[in-house]
Amino acid sequence: MSTPIHPVDEILPTPRLLVLGLQHVLVMYAGAVAVPLIIGRVLKLSPEDVAFLISADLFACGLATLVQCIGFPGVGIRLPVMMGVTFASLGPMLSMATSPDIGLLGIYGSVIAAGIFGIVAAPFISRLLPLFPPVVTGSIILVIGISLMRVGINWAGGGLPTVTRVVDGVQGAFPNPAYGQLQGLGIALFVLLVILGLIRWGTGFIANVSVLLGIIAGAILASALGVMHFEKVAAASWGALVIPFRFGVPEFHLVPIVTMGIVMVVVMIESLGMFLALGEITGKTIDRDALTRGLRADGVGTVIGGVFNTFPYTSFSQNVGLVSVTGVRSRWVTVTGGCIMMLLGLLPKMSALVEAVPQVVLGGAGLVMFGMVAATGARILTAVNFKTNGFNLFIVAVSVGFGMIPLAAPTLLHNLPHDLQPLLESGILLCAVVAVLLNAFFNGLGSKESAQADAAAVAASAQHV
Numbered sequence: 001m002s003t004p005i006h007p008v009d010e011i012l013p014t015p016r017l018l019v020l021g022l023q024h025v026l027v028m029y030a031g032a033v034a035v036p037l038i039i040g041r042v043l044k045l046s047p048e049d050v051a052f053l054i055s056a057d058l059f060a061c062g063l064a065t066l067v068q069c070i071g072f073p074g075v076g077i078r079l080p081v082m083m084g085v086t087f088a089s090l091g092p093m094l095s096m097a098t099s100p101d102i103g104l105l106g107i108y109g110s111v112i113a114a115g116i117f118g119i120v121a122a123p124f125i126s127r128l129l130p131l132f133p134p135v136v137t138g139s140i141i142l143v144i145g146i147s148l149m150r151v152g153i154n155w156a157g158g159g160l161p162t163v164t165r166v167v168d169g170v171q172g173a174f175p176n177p178a179y180g181q182l183q184g185l186g187i188a189l190f191v192l193l194v195i196l197g198l199i200r201w202g203t204g205f206i207a208n209v210s211v212l213l214g215i216i217a218g219a220i221l222a223s224a225l226g227v228m229h230f231e232k233v234a235a236a237s238w239g240a241l242v243i244p245f246r247f248g249v250p251e252f253h254l255v256p257i258v259t260m261g262i263v264m265v266v267v268m269i270e271s272l273g274m275f276l277a278l279g280e281i282t283g284k285t286i287d288r289d290a291l292t293r294g295l296r297a298d299g300v301g302t303v304i305g306g307v308f309n310t311f312p313y314t315s316f317s318q319n320v321g322l323v324s325v326t327g328v329r330s331r332w333v334t335v336t337g338g339c340i341m342m343l344l345g346l347l348p349k350m351s352a353l354v355e356a357v358p359q360v361v362l363g364g365a366g367l368v369m370f371g372m373v374a375a376t377g378a379r380i381l382t383a384v385n386f387k388t389n390g391f392n393l394f395i396v397a398v399s400v401g402f403g404m405i406p407l408a409a410p411t412l413l414h415n416l417p418h419d420l421q422p423l424l425e426s427g428i429l430l431c432a433v434v435a436v437l438l439n440a441f442f443n444g445l446g447s448k449e450s451a452q453a454d455a456a457a458v459a460a461s462a463q464h465v
Contacts, residue, residue: 003188003230004158005378005399006283006284006463007239007282007283007329007330007365007418008078008079008080008282008284008329008330009078009200009330009331009332010329010330010332011330011332012328012332012333013306014453016205016208016334017330017332017333018340019212020196020209020212020326020333020336020337021207021333021334021335021336021337021338021339021340022165022212022337022339022340023080023209023211023212023215023321023322023326024058024082024319024322024333024334025082025337025340025344025354025435026171026342026354026357027211027216027318027319027322027362027365027366027369028029028082028084028211028316028318028319028363029265029354029357030060030455031084031085031087031151031316031318031339032057032058032061032084032316033054033057033085033355034085034086034087035048035057035089035090035093035311036050036056036057036085036086036096036124036310036446037053037054038090038096039053039090039093039097039104039107040054040234040312041098042098043096043103043104044095045181045273049247050126050239050285050346051348052242052246052309053309053310053349054351055240055242055346055348056242056246056283056308056345057085057305057310057311057345058089058283058341058342058344058351059308059341059345060242060243060301060303060304060305060308060310060313060336060340060343060347061082061083061084061085061313061341061342061345062337062338062342062343062344062345063285063301063304063338063342064083064297064300064305064313064338064452065083065334065335065338065341066248066299066335066339066342067080067083067297067301067304067339067340067378068081068083068294068297068298068301068315068333069081069298069334069335069409070335071293071297072333073451074292074293074296075293075297075300076151076296076297076298077275077286077290077291077293077297078290078293078294078328078331079275079278079279079282079283079284079294079331080278080319080323080328080329080331080333080334080366081274081278081294081315081316081319081334082315082316082318082319082334082337082338082341083298083301083313083314083315083316083338084313084314084316085305085310085312085313086263086270086311086313086314087272088263088266088267088312088314088425089111089260089263089267089311089312089425090137090264092256092259092263093107094309096110096256096259099309101253102251102253102256103251104247104249105247105248105249105250105257106250106251107254107256107311108245108247108250108251108306108309109250109251109252109257109306110252110253110256110257110259110260111250111260111302111303111304111305111306111311111312112303112306112307113252113257113260114149114257114260114261114262114263114264114302114312115264115300115301115302115303115304115305115306115312116299116303117261118263118264118267118268118295118298118299119267119295119299121264121265121291121295121298121299122268122292122295122296122298122299122300123271123292123296124292125265125272125291125295126272126288126289126292126295127288128242128272128436129189129272129287129288130445131293131436131439131440132272132276132385132436132441133443134381135381135384135392135395135396135439135443136381136383136395136399136432136435136436136439137203137273137277137280137377138377138378138379138380138381138396139274139275139377139381139395139396139399139400139431139435140176140273140368140399140403140428140431140432140435141273141276141277141280141374141376141377141379141380141401141420141428142197142313142374142377142378142381142400143276143374143377143399143400143403143404143461144213144274144317144377144415144426144428145318145321145370145371145372145375145376145377145426146271146374146400146403146404147375147403147405147406147407148317148318148321148366148370148373148452149366149367149370149371150376150407151318151366151370151418152301152363152367152370152371153363153365153366153367154203154359155188155360155362155363155366156181156184156185156188156360156363156364156366156367156413157179157184157185157358157360157361157363158176158178158179158180158181158184158359158360159176159178159179159359160176160179161176161179161180161401162175162176162376164410165454169404174273175229176378176382178336183225183362184225184227184234184358184363185360186366186424187218187221187222187225187227187360187361187364188223188360188361188364189215189216189304189364190217190365191214191215191218191364191365192214192365192366193204193363193364194210194214194217194218194367195210195211195213195214195368196368197213198210198254201326207326208326208327208328208416210325210326211326211365211368211369212347213323214364214365215361215365215383216355216359217359217363218357218361218362218364219358219361222357222358222360223258223416225259227358227360228356228358228361230353232352232355232356233349233352233356234350234354235328236348236352237348237349238347239346239347239348239350240346240347240348241346241347242308242309242345242346243309244307244308244309245307250306252284260312263312264298264299264302266310266429267298267312267314269292269293269428269432270288270294270317270426270429270432271314271315272291272295272432273428273432274315274317274320275290275294275315275318276289277376277377278320278323280376280379280380281320281323281329281376282323282329283382292327295316298313298314298315301314302311317373318366318369318370319334320373321368321369321370321371321372321373322369324372324373324375324376325368325369325372326454328335352449356446373460376382379447381396389443391442391443392442393441393445394438394442395438395442396435398438399431399432399434399435399438400431400450402427402430402431402434403427403428403430403431403434404427405424405430406424406425406426406427406430406448407427410425437455440451
């Protein structure tokens with residue numbers, strides 16, 4: 001009698017893999033290229049060098065995704081994960097970029113060192129798993145979803161309310177004239193309605209690719225309205241090589257390395273939450289060994305980033321929401337998405353075509369996907385014992401409140417020491433730290449009764465997957 005294949009390990013027919021993989025790529029593309037674009041502009045690189053940074057980033061995204069999803073001995077969590085450059089590293093790297101003693105080569109040195117640190121630290125971070133019972137994981141996943149909603153809403157608005165530009169050598173924030181325009185909001189609403197309609201009345205494969213079909217419909221509408229432009233597609237070349245160490249040999253400086261190491265800790269804690277969320281969504285048990293492999297893959301991906309002229313990598317939470325919406329749990333879908341990302345890195349014209357999709361189109365899809373992440377957190381919390389253990393209410397209330405600080409009041413903690421800012425700017429990390437501390441304070445750690453309650457809560461939650 002053959003052992004049944006878990007949906008995570010199921011290999012789907014090639015046409016479905018291609019379509020579903022492309023859907024993952026479209027969801028993450030805007031976030032994937034944002035960091036190299038910003039860093040390149042701050043460093044005043046030539047348009048050709050900025051284009052190379054983007055191509056290198058796409059190639060490294062795909063390669064890191066393959067490491068995480070296919071898995072190798074001791075590396076890779078083997079879940080449907082897409083890897084991308086973490087925004088947690090953006091602030092420190094901007095500071096390094098503007099320092100004449102560090103620059104781009106110093107950034108790459110700190111990235112490689114942080115990746116090595118992540119590989120070494122992965123087993124120690126994974127030992128934190130007992131600190132994450134359902135009341136903690138549910139709170140964190142809820143905050144992940146709510147935090148992502150800001151991204152989806154801003155996409156629907158056409159970007160951020162302000163845009164960062166460098167004028168006369170000075171970086172500053174300027175109002176975005178395209179933000180919140182009625183036409184863009186209408187396109188986002190159209191995409192949202194198409195996706196909801198396909199989910200409601202579509203069946204089988206059509207429902208699974210509802211997000212992709214919604215984005216395609218939105219792109220067609222945007223083209224008809226003159227919002228989607230193809231000049232960059234026409235100008236882009238058909239092929240380009242991604243050369244390691246293209247800008248020179250990386251330089252290693254102590255302070256940037258320590259700073260990026262702190263960022264790596266933040267990234268790994270956030271990834272731990274993502275992996276637990278994916279475990280809930282896919283019905284796959286996530287134990288300490290699996291967490292170690294996943295976190296180690298984050299470190300390997302970051303080393304790959306430094307070698308291939310790009311930046312630290314982490315699991316993209318946008319794609320967690322897509323797994324929840326479509327119900328397609330196969331990791332081979334994201335393996336295919338990783339291959340597409342590598343191909344886009346080698347074919348600038350194709351990547352330019354994907355990049356041409358306006359953010360307002362992605363906004364309509366983002367509202368559905370990111371809301372599903374928050375709903376997953378809420379579902380986990382429904383299995384937590386609130387009736388006889390009132391302490392759990394306070395754990396959720398206070399930890400979610402702390403997680404909302406960077407979202408509701410981004411400058412509230414800016415007067416605290418500068419070295420703490422990478423930690424304080426992550427609502428997910430703030431929520432995780434506060435939830436773990438409060439759970440230890442109210443419920444204690446490692447008690448037999450607590451372990452049984454947690455197991456029952458997870459089992460009850462998994463029944464709804």
